[in-house]
Amino acid sequence: MATDLTTALPARPDVAPIQRRTLRLLFTTQVIGGIGVTIGIAVGALLAAELAGTAVAGLAQSAAVVGGALLAVPATRIITGHGRRPGLVFAYGVGALGGVLVVLAAATRWVPLLFLGMLLFGGGSAANLQARYAAVDLAEPDRRARQLSLIVWATTIGAVAAPNFAALADRTTTGWGLPSLSGPFAFSAVAFVLAAGVLLLGLRPDPLLTARRLAAARSGLPDAAEAPPASPAATPVPAEPVAAPAPPAQRGAGMLAAFSVVRARPAARLGVAAVAVGHLVMVAVMAMTPVHLREYYAVDEVLPVVGLVLSLHIAGMYALAPVVGWLTDRAGRRPVILGGIGTLLAACAVAGTAGHDTFRLTIGLILLGLGWSATMVAGSTLLSESVPDAVRPSAQGLSDLVMGLAGALAGALSGFVMQVAGYPVLTLLAAVAVAPLLALALRPVPVGAPDEED
Template sequence: MTSAVAVRSAVQVRTVRLLMVVEVVSGLGVAMGISVGALLTRAMAGTALSGAAQSAAVVGGGVLAVPAAALMSRYGRRPGLALCYLTGAVGGVAVLASALLDSIPLLFVGFFLFGAGSTAKLQSRYAATDLAEPHRRGRQLSLVVWSTTLGAVIGPNLASPLGGTLSRFGIPELAGPFAFAAASFLLSALLLTVFLRPDPLLTAQALPAQTLAATDPAPAAVADGAQRQTLGSAARAVLASPAARLGMAAMALGHLVMVAVMAMTPVHIGETHSAPDTLRIVGFVLSVHVAGMYGLSPVVGWLTDRAGRVPVILGGVALLIAACAVAAAAGHDTALLTAALLMLGLGWSGTMVAGSTLFTESLPAAVKARAQGLSDLVTGLSGASAGVLSGIVVELSGYAVLALLAALTTIPLIALALRPSTLAAVKVAD
């Protein structure tokens, strides 16, 4: 048993370090896409559809999470994550081609595929928990989330100069960043393919059951690694667990609020600034937002392990509500919009880190990979709905109304988190 525990620890350390490096690289691509996606769509298809660009990427990421999770459940994390990054790279090239060809259908196909890059990033946080000890799950997961910070903060600020670099070759300034995003995804896929060995999920499945039980006493976490489960059985396992339902709801509704406000902020800023100034301001504001999402995630992970999952989820919700209130009152004040987007990122971090930790530890090992794909699908569809509706709301009623409506969507999550049956289930899981 001692030997198996040592193997588990060594593979976990190696896995987390590699995932952190890959998150830095891929964060550049995702952040550049986020910063210019809505602006490119507005230029090609109008304001009402500008939020649909983000939605197409989120839907693509969510839909592709299901087959990716099935692949990982059978063959391990490495092929699933690498394939997602390769698909995201194809999407980046398609977005670039759509701008050159002035093709709106190709634009949305490109964004749909581009979303696979975000799928890989989200699934990576689960890979960090495959072999993590129970009392360190939140921190291990948050380290991978945190490592996104460098690439994601730099990415939006690179969008303008990189777009300008390629414009001399006839490539539209708002489309150029997607070429570099595709390159970052290709490099991420290569790193995972070469270095993610041994595979953490396959290693966890291969370890003796008594070794897992010695470090994770929760019966739900010990299962026969050879048992193959379907998406339906994973869904039933989630529905049967109040703690898992809360974890999924925290991720989905937190992501919904974040996407709704974040997706329309570049469009809101662009209403009063020229194109070059818009890219510069949007790059700064979104960099601060992304720093809020990822920069303090180790602290959020530590709080998740020390204070508990539910308090951190509720703290994240409070920050999301405050962010929406400030955004609604900001008008076109860049300083206030920056503060709102910072709080929005911090609130998302609380719901995502604590929600992911609670979700993954509340399910049997045999269904975890497929259930994680299901959770990312639900989270993606929630964000996609927000992205589609956000452009319509801004077109009809304005940015302030959008922010206030986003805040109201947190009410069901608060109610679920405070239900006595949910609190009792979470206490048992802890």
């Protein structure tokens, strides 16, 4: 049975303009942030391999993923207490600082500074990921997945092109005196600062604070956290006071309370698991693909090839996200998660048996992106509608934390597995990691469970 979180409510003419403006703004910043994240990630493993060796190349990716995961905690705390805008600005600002530190690390060849920079660089990813939830705050129940997926898709425009600009950015900044492979991170820092500035000036009114005020106005309660867990109805939007923090009760619960709620709800557990496992598999395979390609190409040829392969992989991640969102709204969350699992398994099989066939490897990476998209969109939507309003931001932050730590584990181990056993074994182990999610997704739905979809 469907929970009242997904019950259709009357149209909201007062909210619709705010939601449209929010989506446009988030779309713009996702394009900018996508460029920032991807242009750095495209060369992160190569820079780490040059400074510290292949065995620890995956740790650079892992550091960025860990940074994104850990930064989800303070960002979520800011979002819960003060709204989406300051939390997203904070995360982008930290990401920009990380990009600057990576450039300094390359100049000094100081490996600890490189990993610190990559850790902070994860702030850009944390902001890009958290932005998808801002699209859901004021969304109609039957359009949640589509509007969430629209923000996921927006990353396509910047992220697909960014790896191909990595070589150009590197050549340009080398002429300015920056070390080889550090230039893309300088461009990333600029992109993050720009995205933060656009959000700081433009994300008004804040969608999360607006949703809380609507819930409070609808229920007649002084604090939105006490309101029943339903989407905002056709209620005039109360004005958002400038720089006025929400009362403690209105700020919602923290991550510990969110963990208890998620643990008690099967649908919420599946949503968190789908996002985390899909990300784990994607990071494990994608992080070592540039290193795998380096075995077949000369140093001066590998960057363009890596750029092309990763561009098509990222296209698989984001380009069809609106279709995935539409299917999630129409077919249901669980079927799309199962489809994503099957696609991830196919991706591991194709990429792992590609050898030096770059075309076949590219097909595998595209499938990897599609599987990630399905688990990310359907899992995020399922989680968002399976928990009460008061814990929703914290549950979303908890999901990103778990996702980041899972991806970090994959990134940390991928370099070691690559050196010891090779790329085919890495993809095989990634496929094995999908098994627990498959078992959870196929688990029979308890009859009358309050948080399961129809």
